[in-house]
Amino acid sequence: MLRVAVLISGTGSNLRALLEAAADPGFPARVVVVGADRQADGFAHAEAFGIPTFLVPFREFETREEWGRELQAQLEVWSPDLVVLSGLMRLLPASVVDAWAPHLINTHPAYLPEFPGAHGVRDALAAGVAETGASVIVVDNGVDSGPILAQQRVPVLPGDTEHTLHERIKPVERRLLIEVVRAIAAGDLALPAPEPH
Template sequence: MLKLVVLISGGGSNLRSLLEAAQDAEYPARVVAIGADRDAEGLVHAEEFGIPSFAVSFANYPDREAWGDALLEQVQQWQPDLVILSGLMRLLPPRVVAALSPNLINTHPAYLPEFPGAHGVRDAIAAGVSESGASVIVVDNGVDSGPILSQRRVAVLPNDTESSLHDRIKLVERELLVQVVLDIANGTIDLKELVS
């Protein structure tokens, strides 16, 4: 059984999909803790599902490195097999990535390497493309540049807004994330092999 720590900044819709999947006794992973970089609304899922949570607020630290060290200390207390960045809107410092790699994955609302960064959906709309997508990747020290574990295309409709496109991408992101965690648990995806 894989032990997961999930880190969020917002509503935690991908997190909720994992929590729901893990309610199935056959699903080979369990969320053991949920963390956030602020008082995120998604922490309500922790309360609902009876899972410990923590917040390491960026505002309480002098710089990214100090914040990262405090976050890492919280994460490592749970001895997770896999750490998932699920809408965490902050880059992790290199030493945090090094400590958790390769068992550190992230979801992204674009078909990478297209539209990396914090505004993937907005950038796709602005570029006028007919397709965007969703990706699950291994986190490295770049911006959405790690090895791709899974991805799927999502059509951009003529009347799409950033919000309507993002809602459809999120549905795909959730499916991909639940499947990737399953594939890591059953050995179909070998993270160490991908980053060696």
């Protein structure tokens, strides 16, 4: 059984989908802990499923590296086989990435390498493209630049706003995440090591 830790910053909609999938006895992975860098609404999903949580508030640390050391210490308590970033809106320090990669994955609301960064949906709309997408990647020390594990195109419709487009991307993101976690747990997907930057 693959042990999964999930890190969040917000509502945790991807987390919720993963918890629902993992509640199926036939699913080969279990979420063992949920952590966050701030008091996140997504903790409610963890509590609903009886999953332990931990909080490492970014603002309480002098540097990103100090925050990363505490985050790393909290993760190590749970010995996860895989760490999933589920809307964690903060770049991890290199020490944390190096400790977990390639067993560290993230979702992104664009068809990478198109539109990396924090505003993938907005950037796609601004570029006037006919389609964007969703991706699941291995995290490396770049910005959304790690090896791609799964992705799917999502059309941009006339009149789309950032909100409407993102709402159509989210279900695709959730499904891809669940498929990737299942495939890793079942041994059907080998995680490629990120190339050093």
